[in-house]
Amino acid sequence: MTEQVLENKAEAPVKEKPKKMKKPRAGMVRARTPGAIIADIVLVFLVVFAAVICIVPMWHVLMLSLSDGFTVYNFEGLALIPQGGFTFNGYKELFEYGDGLIWKGYLNTVIYVVGTVGLGLVLNVLAGYALSRDSKLSGVFSGICVFTVIFTGGQAPLYWVVDSLGLTNTYFSVILTEATMGMYMIIGAMAFRSVPQSTVESAELEGAGHLRIMFQIMLPQCFSLFMVTVLFTFVAAWNSFVGAQLFNFGNNDLYPLQLILDSIKNQINSYLQGTGGASMFPLVTVQFAGIIMATLPIMILMPFFQNQIESGVIGGAVKG
Numbered sequence: 001m002t003e004q005v006l007e008n009k010a011e012a013p014v015k016e017k018p019k020k021m022k023k024p025r026a027g028m029v030r031a032r033t034p035g036a037i038i039a040d041i042v043l044v045f046l047v048v049f050a051a052v053i054c055i056v057p058m059w060h061v062l063m064l065s066l067s068d069g070f071t072v073y074n075f076e077g078l079a080l081i082p083q084g085g086f087t088f089n090g091y092k093e094l095f096e097y098g099d100g101l102i103w104k105g106y107l108n109t110v111i112y113v114v115g116t117v118g119l120g121l122v123l124n125v126l127a128g129y130a131l132s133r134d135s136k137l138s139g140v141f142s143g144i145c146v147f148t149v150i151f152t153g154g155q156a157p158l159y160w161v162v163d164s165l166g167l168t169n170t171y172f173s174v175i176l177t178e179a180t181m182g183m184y185m186i187i188g189a190m191a192f193r194s195v196p197q198s199t200v201e202s203a204e205l206e207g208a209g210h211l212r213i214m215f216q217i218m219l220p221q222c223f224s225l226f227m228v229t230v231l232f233t234f235v236a237a238w239n240s241f242v243g244a245q246l247f248n249f250g251n252n253d254l255y256p257l258q259l260i261l262d263s264i265k266n267q268i269n270s271y272l273q274g275t276g277g278a279s280m281f282p283l284v285t286v287q288f289a290g291i292i293m294a295t296l297p298i299m300i301l302m303p304f305f306q307n308q309i310e311s312g313v314i315g316g317a318v319k320g
Helices: 002-011 034-065 069-073 089-096 101-132 138-150 155-164 172-178 182-193 197-205 210-239 242-247 257-273 277-319
Strands: none
Touching: 034 277, 069 277, 089 101, 089 277, 101 138, 101 172, 101 182, 101 210, 101 257, 138 182, 155 172, 155 242, 172 242, 182 210, 197 210, 210 277, 257 277
């Protein structure tokens, strides 16, 4: 009996242990598929194409701003190098034109930007906190904000309201009407909702009020999302001219940089077409120098806020 059991065990197939998959060691590079390589090539091509579309026009304007006025007046095509020689006469004429009119435009623009961004941030924080709280009217107020994003009353009713308040021909007419919008308030509500509710409940149990919860507990945790609204408001305020033209029409002392540059361009064109003749050719490059000087602050500041933009957008996509 014992011999038969031993024979059966000998005849039984031996089970092989499953082979363990080797884990990739650190530093090992896996072979990339042809589809991934093609996708990378297409993405690189699209990025380079987009960069060329953005850079070439600015380079063209920069080269014309550093060119000779008479040559630029008769030049057609794409300027890759300064035309008629390298010169800063365009910038010199720009800052001397109209007894330094450009500096007044810069000052007004800074006032509009600081006032609009500062007031807009306060309004977005307060409105965002109110919309983020669970209340009976939170849905109604959110619907009103969405309604203002889709529909608007137009410029005529807006002008009548501002004029009836006596704010025309003042800085406040632009600052109050462009400080915020419904979409920014909704973004503010999304930012506050991204904060864990347990944090808020703990603060409430310890006796914290609304102001302390809003500014000391919730805002530091979601400020990156508000930075997105700050940057969008900053860019919009820097490039804005419609509000100042509508509410402060004809008042050059309140015109921002964009309207000052437009006024200078129109005066130069009238000189060139009138009796100014060849003596006005140096002013041709002033309009190109003005474009560079109006765009330069944005180009300098934006790289410093790139991280805030990315973190804010990613945070809104993940938490919202």
